[in-house]
Structure formats: structure tokens, C-alpha cells
Amino acid sequence: MTVFPPTWPGIKRMLAASLAMTTILGVLATSAHASTQSSGANSGAPRCAGESVDPNAKIRYRTEAVIDASLRTVWKLQTDVERWPSWQPPVLTSRRLDSGPLRAGSSFRWTTPVQETHLNPATTLVVTSTVHQLQRQKCVRWSGPAVGEGLRIDEGVHVWTFTEVGGRVLVRTEETWRGRQVEADVEFATAALGAGLEVWLRDLKTTAERDCDRHRR
Numbered sequence: 318m319t320v321f322p323p324t325w326p327g328i329k330r331m332l333a334a335s336l337a338m339t340t341i342l343g344v345l346a347t348s349a350h351a352s353t354q355s356s357g358a359n360s361g362a363p364r365c366a367g368e369s370v371d372p373n374a375k376i377r378y379r380t381e382a383v384i385d386a387s388l389r390t391v392w393k394l395q396t397d398v399e400r401w402p403s404w405q406p407p408v409l410t411s412r413r414l415d416s417g418p419l420r421a422g423s424s425f426r427w428t429t430p431v432q433e434t435h436l437n438p439a440t441t442l443v444v445t446s447t448v449h450q451l452q453r454q455k456c457v458r459w460s461g462p463a464v465g466e467g468l469r470i471d472e473g474v475h476v477w478t479f480t481e482v483g484g485r486v487l488v489r490t491e492e493t494w495r496g497r498q499v500e501a502d503v504e505f506a507t508a509a510l511g512a513g514l515e516v517w518l519r520d521l522k523t524t525a526e527r528d529c530d531r532h533r534r
Contacts, residue, residue, distance in 0.1 A: 374494060375500055413514045422447075
């Protein structure tokens, strides 16, 4: 499950500033550092231990970025989920529901605010994520519901992959959503999902590169 972005006008401003948009079951977006596919086909999708996102979901978004930081730094930021609020402003709280290193079977619960849209009132989403696959410094896949007062996403499935490329890290991610409420407006929900993923990837890139730059000095 990704961070839910701001209101629809805010989504449109964000996407208009950084993405070229085409509607194909939602949004197809590209930029200098990110490429996105939005389609029912799952060929080329990020996978972890052979598993990808929900192939039947109507709402899906895929993007990627190259991060000029060490694989160790990027991986630690992404998998130390209790530290998310320190570098992701949209994450209010995050806590593990088990202990030890993040692994298959681990669960964590985190919260993010959602402003009012035509689909929902203003609320705070409580997201409970369970890790299903994890390969250290390679990939992670989790899923779970997001529930707030007046808003429910029945299941989000999220895959991240991390690949060293010439001393940098190619991060690819894809997420799908299912649920009657969000499927009431697939285009809007896809744009919301995409905007949230782009912000998450941007914050990961900014923080990882800043941390690595600090260590180089």
C-alpha cells in the first residue's frame, strides 16, 4: 500500500508538472527518471521470488528511478519501516507488529492522512501490511488493506525491486489496488495511486542520495 496523495486538484498539479499522462486503464506516465506502465498485462512487471502484483486488479501503477546511492543505504531506508515517518512526510506513524529484521511473514501498521475527495471524506488511513516475499537487497513484496473512516481499500499489493547498475541503484516498483469504493472511479484512483508512488520514490531518492553524500564528505 502506498501513501495516499492530496486532493484531486493537487494530484493534477503534481502529475502535470512531472508526468506526461495518457489514460490506459488509468495513467501511463513517463519522465526523465521514471517510467510507468498501467495496463492489465503483467509482462515486465517487478517481481519478488517470482511473485508480482495482482494481475486482475483494475487499479495499477508502475514506476522506477535510478538512485545515486549505495544499495545498502537504499535497502535500509526502505525496509526499516519504523523510520518511514523520519523521511516520508505523508507517513504519520509506523510500527512493526513483530520484531527482528523485516522478513517474509513480518507485519507492520502505518497511518497516512487523506484529504476529502469525491470518493471519500477527510480521514486517516490505517494500513496493515504483511510481507509475503523478501530477498535481501533484491526485492520485497507485501500486501494488505487500508481502512479509514469513510474510506476503504480492500487490498493493496506492492512490489519493490533493487538492482545495482554502475554504482547506482535502479529501483522499480508496482502496486495494485482492489476494492469497490476505489473502483468506483478507476481513473481517479489510478492517478491517486500514481501520485503517491511518485512522491514515495522521490523521497527515497532524495534521502538516500543525501545520506550517501554526507558519508562521502
